[in-house]
Amino acid sequence: MKTIFEKSVPGRRAVWFEPAREAAPADAVPEGRRRRTPPRLPELAEVDILRHYVAMSQRNYSIASGPYPLGSCTMKYNPVVNEAVAALPGFASLHPRQPAATVQGALRLMVELEAALCEITGMDAFTLQPAAGAQGELTGMLIVRAYHRARGEGGQRTQVLVPDSAHGTNPATAAMAGFEVVAVPSDRRGNVDVAALRARASERTAGLMLTNPNTLGVFDDGIEEIAAIVHEAGGLVYYDGANLNPILGVARPGDMGFDLVHLNLHKTFSTPHGGGGPGAGPVGVKDFLRPYLPGPRPVRLAAREGQEEYGLEPPSESSIGRVRSFYGNFLVLVRAYAYILAQGGEGLRRVAEDAVLAANYLAHELGPDYPLAYDRRPMHEFVVSTAALKRETGVRALDLAKGMCDEGVHPPTVYFPLTVEEAMMVEPTETEAVENLDRLAAAFRRVAEIARTDPERLRTAPHRTPAARLDEARATRHPDLRYRPGLSLPERDPQAAPAGAAAPPA
Amino acid sequence: MSYLAHTADDRRRMLERLDVADVSDLFADVPESVRLGRPLRLPPGLSEAALVRRMASLAEANRGTDRLVCFLGGGATDRFIPALVREVVGRAEFLTAYTPYQAEISQGTLQAIWEFQSMMAELTGMDVAQASMYDGASAVAEAALLAASATGRSRVVALRSVDPQSRAVLRTYAAGRGLEVVEVGDRGDGRADLDALAAAVDDATCAVIVADPNFFGVIEAAPEVAEVAHRHGALCVAQVDPVALAVLTPPGEWGADVAVGEGQPLGIPLAYGGPYLGFFAVREALVRRLPGRLAGATYDARGERGFALTFQTREQHIRRERATSNICTNQALLALAASVYLASLGPQGLREAAERSLALAHAAARRIAALPGYRLANEAPFFDEFAVRAPVPAERVQATLLRHGLLGGSDLGEDYPERRGELLFAVTEARTEEEVDRLVAALEEAGA
Numbered sequence: 012m013k014t015i016f017e018k019s020v021p022g023r024r025a026v027w028f029e030p031a032r033e034a035a036p037a038d039a040v041p042e043g044r045r046r047r048t049p050p051r052l053p054e055l056a057e058v059d060i061l062r063h064y065v066a067m068s069q070r071n072y073s074i075a076s077g078p079y080p081l082g083s084c085t086m087k088y089n090p091v092v093n094e095a096v097a098a099l100p101g102f103a104s105l106h107p108r109q110p111a112a113t114v115q116g117a118l119r120l121m122v123e124l125e126a127a128l129c130e131i132t133g134m135d136a137f138t139l140q141p142a143a144g145a146q147g148e149l150t151g152m153l154i155v156r157a158y159h160r161a162r163g164e165g166g167q168r169t170q171v172l173v174p175d176s177a178h179g180t181n182p183a184t185a186a187m188a189g190f191e192v193v194a195v196p197s198d199r200r201g202n203v204d205v206a207a208l209r210a211r212a213s214e215r216t217a218g219l220m221l222t223n224p225n226t227l228g229v230f231d232d233g234i235e236e237i238a239a240i241v242h243e244a245g246g247l248v249y250y251d252g253a254n255l256n257p258i259l260g261v262a263r264p265g266d267m268g269f270d271l272v273h274l275n276l277h278k279t280f281s282t283p284h285g286g287g288g289p290g291a292g293p294v295g296v297k298d299f300l301r302p303y304l305p306g307p308r309p310v311r312l313a314a315r316e317g318q319e320e321y322g323l324e325p326p327s328e329s330s331i332g333r334v335r336s337f338y339g340n341f342l343v344l345v346r347a348y349a350y351i352l353a354q355g356g357e358g359l360r361r362v363a364e365d366a367v368l369a370a371n372y373l374a375h376e377l378g379p380d381y382p383l384a385y386d387r388r389p390m391h392e393f394v395v396s397t398a399a400l401k402r403e404t405g406v407r408a409l410d411l412a413k414g415m416c417d418e419g420v421h422p423p424t425v426y427f428p429l430t431v432e433e434a435m436m437v438e439p440t441e442t443e444a445v446e447n448l449d450r451l452a453a454a455f456r457r458v459a460e461i462a463r464t465d466p467e468r469l470r471t472a473p474h475r476t477p478a479a480r481l482d483e484a485r486a487t488r489h490p491d492l493r494y495r496p497g498l499s500l501p502e503r504d505p506q507a508a509p510a511g512a513a514a515p516p517a
Numbered sequence: 518m519s520y521l522a523h524t525a526d527d528r529r530r531m532l533e534r535l536d537v538a539d540v541s542d543l544f545a546d547v548p549e550s551v552r553l554g555r556p557l558r559l560p561p562g563l564s565e566a567a568l569v570r571r572m573a574s575l576a577e578a579n580r581g582t583d584r585l586v587c588f589l590g591g592g593a594t595d596r597f598i599p600a601l602v603r604e605v606v607g608r609a610e611f612l613t614a615y616t617p618y619q620a621e622i623s624q625g626t627l628q629a630i631w632e633f634q635s636m637m638a639e640l641t642g643m644d645v646a647q648a649s650m651y652d653g654a655s656a657v658a659e660a661a662l663l664a665a666s667a668t669g670r671s672r673v674v675a676l677r678s679v680d681p682q683s684r685a686v687l688r689t690y691a692a693g694r695g696l697e698v699v700e701v702g703d704r705g706d707g708r709a710d711l712d713a714l715a716a717a718v719d720d721a722t723c724a725v726i727v728a729d730p731n732f733f734g735v736i737e738a739a740p741e742v743a744e745v746a747h748r749h750g751a752l753c754v755a756q757v758d759p760v761a762l763a764v765l766t767p768p769g770e771w772g773a774d775v776a777v778g779e780g781q782p783l784g785i786p787l788a789y790g791g792p793y794l795g796f797f798a799v800r801e802a803l804v805r806r807l808p809g810r811l812a813g814a815t816y817d818a819r820g821e822r823g824f825a826l827t828f829q830t831r832e833q834h835i836r837r838e839r840a841t842s843n844i845c846t847n848q849a850l851l852a853l854a855a856s857v858y859l860a861s862l863g864p865q866g867l868r869e870a871a872e873r874s875l876a877l878a879h880a881a882a883r884r885i886a887a888l889p890g891y892r893l894a895n896e897a898p899f900f901d902e903f904a905v906r907a908p909v910p911a912e913r914v915q916a917t918l919l920r921h922g923l924l925g926g927s928d929l930g931e932d933y934p935e936r937r938g939e940l941l942f943a944v945t946e947a948r949t950e951e952e953v954d955r956l957v958a959a960l961e962e963a964g965a
Contacts, residue, residue, distance in 0.1 A: 015632050015860055026599045026861045028869040028946050031876035039879055041898050044736060046766050049864040050639040060601060060860050064629075068610035071625035075609035088520050089613050092565050098603075100583035101576025107790030108589045108927045109581070110919065116578030117789050130558050142651035142791065143846035145833070153693055183833035183843035187662075188693040192838040230546040260557045261544060267551045277846065281520075283609075285850025286626035287616040287648070287810065289792035305689075332692070333685035336592055336654040336779075337790025349572055353518045355562030365521050365528075367543045372531045388543060416622050421615075427834070444522035445531060471818060476621040479818040483620070486813035486827040490804065492645045493635040500814045500822050507820025 012070070013502060015053045015063050016494040025057035051496075070477035072421050074283070078447045080373070082392045082424040082436025083178065083226060085256050085278035090353065093281065093346040102345050107337040111322050118321035121309040121338065124348045125293075131351075131359065132255075132272050133265020134295030138304045140339040144253060145180045147273030147292025148220070152188035153331040154271060154296065154303040155218045155247050161329060168217035168246070174203055176227055176428040178253060181220045190217055197430060201227040201385035203237050216246035223267065224254045224390040226428045228370065228436070238268025247271065247300075255279045256440070257367045257391035260360030271296045280347035291343035302329040309338065365441035366391040369448055373439045376452035380459035384431040392438035394431050401433050406462040406469050408433040413480060414461060416473040418454035518565045582787060586952050588918075588925030590902040590943025591732065592653070592680050593790065594782040596760065596870070597947045599861040602784040606854045616810075616849070620825040621817070626849065627824035630812040633852045636859045640762050641776040642769025643798035648810040649852040650795025650844065653779025654683040657726060657756055658690035659797065659808045659842055660775045664724035664752040665696055666841070667806055672721045673698045676709050676742070678731035679756055680779075681932035687726070696723075707735035707895030707904070709742055718749050724775075728756040729765065733929070734878075734902030734941070735895055736765065743772030759783055759796070759855075761900045763864075763871035775799050784858025785851050794851035805831060808842030870946040874901035878944035881953045885942075888957070890964045894929075894939045902943045904929055904936070908964045911938050917963035923956055 055063070072079075079086035097103065105114055125137045141147040152171065159168040171185035175194045182192040193211050198204040203221070212219075219241045224230045231237065238248045250264040250272035256279045264272045276282060277290035284290075296304060306326025311319060326332070354362060367390050374383060374393045381395040397408045412422035412435070424436040439448055461469055471480065491500050523531070528540065537543060563571060587595040605611070610625060617623030617630075630648045637646035650656040657680075661673045673691060675684055677700045684700070691698050701717050704710045709727065718725055725746035729737040743753040755773035757765075760782045768776040780794030781787075799807060805828060813827035833840040862870060878901040886893050890908025907914050911928040918925050930937030944953065 012628070014628065014635075015856075016635065024863050024865055025601070026863075026866045028597075028866065028873050030869070031873050031880065032950055033876060033880050035872070035876040035879045039875055039898065040764055040900075041736060043740075044766050044898075046762065046764055049868065050636075050642075050762070050767075052636060052639060052862070052864045052867065053860050054863045054865075055860065057601060057861070060857070061604065063860075064605040064611075064857060065608070067625035067628055068605075068608045069625065070623075070628070071610045071614045072619070072622035073610045074613035079615065081615055084615055086615055090518075090520055092518075092568060094607065094612075096569065096572040096576075099573060099576040100581055101573075101579045102581075103786040103788050104581035104583040105579055105789040106582055106587055106589045106595060106787045106924060107593050108591055109585075109789075109924055110915065113580045113585070113919070113924075114789065116575040119578065120575050127559055142655070142848075143844070145843040145845045146651060146655070149690075149693065149843060153689065156693070178845075179833035179835070179837045179840070180843050180845050182838035183836070183840040186838040186840075187690075187843050189695055230544075232546050232548050234551065235548065258547070261553060262547050262551050263553055266553065275846075283612045283850075284615045284846075286611055286614045286623070286629070286853065287849030288847040289651075289850060290846040332689035333654070333682060334689055335686060335791070336652050336680075336682040336793070340791040340793075341789040342786075342792060345572075349568060351559065352563050352571060353520075353565070353568050356557030356559035358519060358562040359557060359559070361519070361521060364540045364543075365523055368523075368528065368531055368540055371535055371537075371543055375535055388546060390543075390546075412619065413621065416619060421622065422619060424618075442520050442522055445527045447522075473621045477624050478621045478821065478823040481620045481817050481823045481825045482815045483825045483827070486815035486825050489815075490827065491814040492631070492804070492811060492827070493638045494632070500816070502822050504816040504820035504822070507816065 012066060014494055018055055018059060018063060019053040021054055023054040023056050025060060077420055078443050078451055079421045080423050080437050080439045080451055082438040083253060085438060085440060087281055087440040088442035089281050089283040093349050096349050097342045097345045102342065115321050118309045120348055121344060122311050122321055124344055127351050128274065128293060128295060131259065132295050133263030134272060135298040136301045136304060137293045137295040138308060139293045139344055140305045140335050141292035141294055142335050142340050143288060143290040144273060144275040144292040145184060146334055147294045148180055148184035149187055150294045150305060150334050151249050151271050151273055152184055154300055156188055157303045157329065157331050158247065158300060159217055168215060170215045171217050172211055172219040174221065176225055176430050177220065178226060181251060200387060201229045202231045202233050205233055205236060208237060209240055212240050212244035214245060216241065216244045218247040218249050220249045220251055222251040222254045224257055227385055227394050228389040228392040229385060229387050230390055234267045257363050259363040260356060261363050271300055276343055276347040280350045282343045282346045289340050289343055291340040302327040303331050305332060305334050306330055362441050369439040369441055369443060373437060373448050373452060377455045381455060392436060394434055394436045396431050396433050397435060398433040400459060400462055404462040404466050406466045408435050410469040410472060411458045413472040414458035414469040415454050417475045418457055420451055420454045518562060585922050585924045588923060588942045588944060588956055589927055591927050591941050592682055592779060593787055594943060594945055595787060595947055596782050596945050598784050601861050602854050602857045605857045606850060611853055617826060624823055627812050629853050629856060631814060631824050633856045634812065636856055637796050637798055640759055641798045642767030643776050644801040645804050646796060646798035647807045648812060649848040650797050650809060651848060652793045652795045653756060654686040656777035656795035656797050657683040658687045660754040660777050661687055661691060661696065661724050662694055663775060663806050664754060665694065667752060667803060668723040670721050670723035671696045673724050674717050674722050675700050675726040677702045678733060679726055679728040680732045683756060707733040707897045709738050711738060711741055715745050718745055718751060720749050722749055722751040724752045724754050726754045730758055730761055730900040733895055733904050734899040736898045736900060740771040760871050763867040764875060780855050783855035785854050792848055792851055794848045794855055806841055809844045809847055873946035877948055877953060878903060881944045881956060884957045885960055888961050888964060901945055902941060904939045904941050906939055911940055914940060914963045918959050921955060921959040923959055
């Protein structure tokens with residue numbers, strides 16, 4: 012379809028403003044600093060702007076379209092009531108510099124959310140400031156660094172241990188916090204290889220970053236020993252909360268030996284992913300790390316005349332400093348709190364149980380072409396390897412995924428974790444009814460069948476989607492990263508065969 | 518309420534299929550010793566009706582800009598948001614989609630990102646903009662990291678007139694990478710002290726960071742700052758106000774190498790500070806050092822133009838510890854909001870919004886300066902924010918304004934001890950002449 016720039020007609024317009032009754036003085040903007048060439052923003056009538064975006068939205072798959080079993084992403088249903096409460100003017104219209112007396116409800120909400128997160132994770136205090144999981148990780152790693160510095164071991168503890176199956180954000184974060192990354196291999200069961208960990212833990216260890224259940228979807232039952240090894244070496248143990256969903260109300264990082272955690276509120280506590288964000292990545296710590304938290308933090312002050320009062324507490328002297336402006340992604344916090352209130356303690360445990368049940372059920376239904384990479388009971392997600400199917404048919408996991416798009420469902424995550432050949436990582440989440448799980452399983456089995464009967468169809472898939480397979484190599488070789496009149500790619504490739512020649516197979 | 522789908526019968530049938538007696542058997546790998554063994558101490562779940570009541574009561578315990586007239590600025594701006602923005606952003610197809618890794622079924626999101634990149638590049642006058650950062654503050658910090666890796670140097674010089682929160686986040690990020698941050702003050706009138714700057718910038722400097730307009734609202738000597746940076750081979754990082762760019766020469770024209778900023782003024786609610794939108798644009802030569810996502814146009818197998826994420830080898834999921842940044846989740850939905858905002862206003866509407874802000878702010882400043890005991894803190898050109906010295910303490914002014922239903926005058930002394938008692942006001946196009954009258958009258962009362 013055309014871009015909004017290609018629909019632009021000079022002089023067309025939608026929103027306008029009355030001029031002020033009194034114009035600004037002629038010299039308000041200094042000579043030489045007045046913009047002479049207006050930005051080439053699109054000019055359209057309002058109805059055509061609406062139609063443009065509606066047409067684009069129709070070229071998107073979303074949770075509102077169907078199941079979304081992307082492993083490690085926790086694409087559960089996003090309750091629409093959360094959108095309604097986040098839009099309440101009492102939340103959405105607050106200026107972050109308003110006096111505390113005018114934002115008591117917002118402060119109270121954050122204090123109560125923090126308490127709920129402490130209970131859920133077994134931590135003692137949280138900062139709600141980090142804007143996403145990766146920023147939470149950075150906050151956590153900077154706390155680790157500050158802790159060692161305060162103990163006079165900052166210069167010595169330069170290494171962060173990261174399992175080879177970890178999310179890419181873990182090593183990237185450790186590097187951003189100034190640490191050297193030391194990879195720890197997995198053992199045959201998909202756990203951290205304890206002997207290898209022991210060999211790498213030393214007086215240079217600042218900490219270990221770990222998800223549990225891990226990215227292979229299995230619960231590392233050696234967790235207590237792992238934590239003990241790192242602690243004995245003098246390091247801290249960091250919990251990446253990406254996979255908190257299946258242990259809600261079942262087990263808590265704080266009880267497993269973790270010293271600090273980040274949560275991905277947008278995953279576990281269900282803020283819609285918005286095509287890539289926003290999220291929120293609060294960081295929780297045990298008491299001894301509290302002084303390092305960023306600030307200011309919302310707190311409950313002493314009750315005045317029987318009325319609870321809330322305020323903002325400045326950070327301590329030892330704080331790592333700010334990681335984000337103001338108090339974080341507040342409206343994501345509102346949604347997370349609404350989600351927790353709606354579920355209640357028992358409901359959260361039900362979430363964990365149904366998430367694990369769904370993953371186990373789906374893993375069981377996929378059939379022999381999708382063997383588990385590790386023959387263990389999965390938790391909320393599981394990793395299969397299609398290496399055997401590839402050897403037999405030449406069809407790659409990527410092609411299977413593109414084929415699933417033609418089956419009308421979203422494919423799983425592919426090629427992650429990097430330690431599994433032809434990996435597919437599947438996370439159905441707790442909100443999909445059993446019919447949807449059956450539909451997903453049928454799509455998996457169907458593409459495996461096509462891999463045998465018509466592999467070419469998969470190699471050129473998808474065929475029934477808004478766009479056919481995109482030439483990503485071309486996007487890199489000939490970067491076209493913005494609209495430039497006369498220079499940007501035309502709507503149809505002049506080199507391509509006439510439209511219709513490459514019609515999709517029936 | 519429950520968002521779960523299974524009935525008791527569904528669960529029983531699924532467990533039977535798995536040949537498992539009880540759902541607790543699925544958790545066998547969780548050692549007994551780390552199990553919680555008790556229910557979470559959280560209140561029982563609420564019905565939707567009860568949930569809405571509870572959330573509404575928390576919301577009603579606040580008095581926001583829907584009930585008070587906002588003259589606050591300082592990193593968050595109360596601008597008019599066209600209805601079209603919420604209409605589009607609320608569409609479930611945009612709202613509930615994941616990051617567009619499967620390009621063929623994510624063309625809506627990808628094209629929206631590419632159009633956002635185009636609009637931000639146009640607005641800033643830079644070559645390429647990426648798909649979004651968390652906020653303006655982290656964008657400043659990441660710009661410093663980019664400059665350090667591009668130049669191989671480790672000294673950052675920031676003007677103190679750059680937003681204090683952005684400088685705070687910069688210091689936090691810089692500590693991680695071992696960068697030194699040096700700050701340079703103003704001449705007392707809010708404009709950069711170019712002599713002090715020239716003395717601070719040396720051949721070890723990777724970046725000079727300037728805000729235009731700066732935190733005091735002042736239109737900076739930005740081109741001169743860029744010149745000082747370039748003289749020593751440092752990059753000039755500009756933090757800019759996207760709406761002001763309708764009337765001010767953009768950073769791409771006056772020599773910035775990296776343009777970043779807070780995108781909240783572009784159709785994003787104040788929301789007590791977030792979610793907001795960081796934007797990040799660079800000159801062509803720096804494209805491969807950009808943090809975060811980038812969409813590019815390409816062709817599909819049918820020869821139709823489409824869009825895909827590109828240059829992903831910069832990113833953490835491929836490059837791991839050698840990535841340009843650890844950023845993964847960004848602020849995509851807010852970037853969509855900004856695009857719809859900019860499309861709705863177009864070049865003319867944006868210009869009108871900026872001109873109206875400029876005019877109302879100047880009228881307000883002139884009248885406030887004429888009140889007994891009041892004067893403008895800076896004798897320098899400004900856009901739509903300005904600092905005022907009052908004859909009475911800041912708290913008294915703020916309290917009087919609040920009594921009259923007005924929010925305004927954040928105390929600059931919180932971040933600049935030498936400016937204690939100076940009050941920062943923002944007057945945007947969302948204000949009216951009548952509201953400015955109320956502000957002036959309330960200030961007069963407070964000063965009496």
